[in-house]
Amino acid sequence: MIAAALTIPFTVGLGLLFLRKLVSGRAAAGLGAASMAVSLVLLALVWEGKDTISGEVDTEWIEPLGARLHLGATAISWPFLLMTAFIGLLCCVWLIAGDTAPALVGLVLIISASSLGVFASLDFLLFFVFFELALIPMWFVISWWGDPHDSAGRTRAATRFLLFTVTGSALLLVGIVLVARDSGSLQFTEIDGGPLVAAVLIVLGFAVKTPLVPLHTWLPDAHSKAPTVGSVLLAAVFLKLGTYGLIISSGLLSASFADVAPYVAGAGVVGIIWSALACYAQDDLKRLIAYSSIGHMGFVALAISTMSPIGIAAAVFGSVAHGLVTGLLFFLSGSLKDRFGTASMRAIGRGLYARTPWLAVAFVFAAVASLGLPGLAGFWGELLSLRAAYEVGVLDKPYAWTALGLAVLGVALTTAYFVRAIRLLAQGEPVAQEADRDLAVRESVVSVALVVSILVLGLAPGLIVGLYDSGSTVTYEGTYTAVTP
């Protein structure tokens, strides 16, 4: 089933690329949405329980290298898989409009399918292949369909994105080779530890993608120049490739990862403060959301660096919640950019509560979720991160508690910049503009779907957290055990 869940969107995506002249944009998007929906259902059905690998597929691939086509869903990857398929589906629904290019739908499907492949891989080389496969289509998405008012800027942003991530991937590949040589296997189920240098390279590779400060400078440009679906996929799915990779490597290389963990924690916490301050000075809404992603990923990095079961739960929850919440924020800022031709808050003007009421309400909801109001999805990831840092995993106590204090300060700053954004956009004396239009049907469908899922995850955190309750450990057949303090 997993193989089908990957192949269907991939094939449909390739088909749309080749047959882009023959189908209308609307039909292409509908077809894409259908295939992602099928994929989502298959992935939901594949689940067999948290103590086993669900829907495992294991066949020969490149025998001399020991690489196998090894796919399956674990308690860690399953939430990522569902979230990716869900976001992919919503991106296709978003594209059901007259002016959509069929090729863009094709690329979205290929990106989604490749990302699903990353999360489903149980072979490190296969993981890497999917990891790279998702990159190139994204370059096209940004540089061809990016900001229509700034063609030089979007190409520059796309190339910058590609160079940063490819450099990261190169380090990652070397790290994978070292790990494979050390363990004699590429299978997640068999890898047991690796040399320190491999851990450093792999963490660096994923840190570019996550991104951790100071490797983050590609992100604001790429997010702000990408088209709406590009931004959503970048934030909701691409960054998760990084955090998922970090989670995996913290388990596979536990001994050597523990030596790198303090640096990951430090970079994460500095990122929380740094990005929050950067957000406070932004005028471009998409740049603001991009920077806020760095802060949220900082919480995830802090959680992973504790290498405790709570930390794993925090990282998975934080990643999925960020996908939904930031996905919604990027969809809505995309709506604004479609209408006003710019995401500059000053140009969009004040008083959206009066001018486009539902759009404003949805935006405020997303902002409140993103600043971590308890009862909405954004809160639990942050909370569990704080708890993981408080309980102190592999980190020193003073170090972990300093990180905890800075993270708490970051929460306060996050509130400040979102309140500022709400004040600049939603509130204020409304000055009507010609482009004021409230949410269209497709926009409403996407927004409602995300609002509902944010509420559900916020009110029933057990849906994800329950996968990691302290009684059971998350395992790859016994080899993956998180370090307990």
Added chain:
Amino acid sequence: MRRWLYVVLTAALAVAVAVWAIPHFDEPGWFGYVGQSVPGIVPPLPSLSPDLFLFPVSAQIVLLAVGIGLLVQIYSTAYLGHHPRYRSYALIIILFLVAMIAVVGTTNLWVVLVGWEVMGLCSYLLIGHEWQTPEARAGAAKAFLITRIADLGLVLAILVIGETYGTYDMIGASAAMSDDGPQSSTVIGLLVLVAVVGKSAQFPLHTWLPDAMPGPTPITALIHAATMVAAGVYLAARLFQFYADSAVVLTAMAVIAGITMLMGAVFAFVQTDLKRALAWSTVSQLALMFAAISAGHPAAGTDHLLAHGVFKALLFLGCGCLMHAVGSSALSAMGGLRRSMPATFWSMTVGFAALAGVVPTAGFFTKDSVLEALLHADRELPGGVGVALFAVALLTSLITAAYAARLWILAFLVRAPDERRAVTHDAPHAMTGPIVVLAVATLALSIGQPFHLGIGLLSTAIAAAGIAAVFVAWRNGRSLDLDAPWLTAELGLDRPYARWIPATLRSSAQAVVDVDRDGVDAYSYGSAFVAHRVSRVLALVQSGNVQRYATVIAAGVIVVTAAAVIWA
């Protein structure tokens, strides 16, 4: 009438809560430990299971909340009935009440937290209901930011309670505590203190409450009486057992309460705006409740919370009636309203009497219980702090009586300003009805209250002195506006929040953006530059010139041969 739909919804909520809460009134025990819950060694992962449970005190508070909420909804149909955004306004009030029920009616600390912060969000949305005006935007943002920063204290307190007692259930934690004795009480207490100081607008996080006045007046009544700020006192009392043995926490709370009650009363005395004066009065009265808690008598604090909730809601709703009549909340626009607005006048008279602590209102009895608790405060508080707190509380009572009398005189008795159009009739029934109900409740709640003879005589004498002083001054024709600019400017205590912190934030944010662009990115530009230079150098060997290629090859052969000879 769609407005009444929301009244019906609120009434349904209120009835449901009443059916749930009233049977709990007669149960024994205050917040004592009841039942059992087996905590683990490691706290479980957080969940939001409702875990509904009412103690007698929580039953009273939750009933107060929905009762005032219902009255506010009825009142709003007349006060705000023609507002274009009435739907969102009324729905947020209902959400507000549900959040308050979540805080009061559960034993799950995470549910408390969710309700706690949803209340913060609701007050943000309601204070900013008139978001066209800059004052409303600024007041809302300030309220949300200050309370949310303080809320982080509660988040951490819950984490520490969980780690200490192995459960996030309040009853379970008390069970664990009764076995092993209290632990980490200073840390828990200080974190809880941060949370409640923010929520209940105590010094030094008090400045958001007076600035929340641009919100619609019924909302002010709701926030000041039944929900938001009441939740702070409730939580401090509810979690009292977790920090009761920490002298540090109790002393800190006593000092904060002492500073706040005096400051609030003095600021209330010098205001020229009725609504803002009442806001400062709330700050001061809440401090009185915290003083009772810090003296080891949380029950006195929650009793005063209930009485204060009723009469402060009455005063704010009455203030709304006056604003409705004269179109402003400035005291200078009021005066001479005694005859033209009889229902408002008599109800608010009861309210002011309760605020001043005049027998036989509920405010008199509950304030005396607080004073009685403070009289014996030196048992809980070290040395002079208890005595000082009692003295400050007496002084506060004096000033409170004085400002209550001053506001009453200025609103109703002084001559009406000449330029104002005549007020010919009282507010609509939907507005006067709720305040009459609240006035009756203010008197009725005094039935069965404990009475302390000595303190009662003392406080009556003090209240009489305060009222008499103001009356004499007024009769002698002196102005009741105190000429003390540094007091009316509220001692500049707002300056850090209004100027310094935002300015620091703005400049550091700008610095971060600059560094991010010009500093952090240097390595990527640097490597691009290096790659460019290297490619220029390497391009030299691929010039297309065959002679140069031949030269390089020859040189290479020589070098390789030499190397082979040397190292062979």
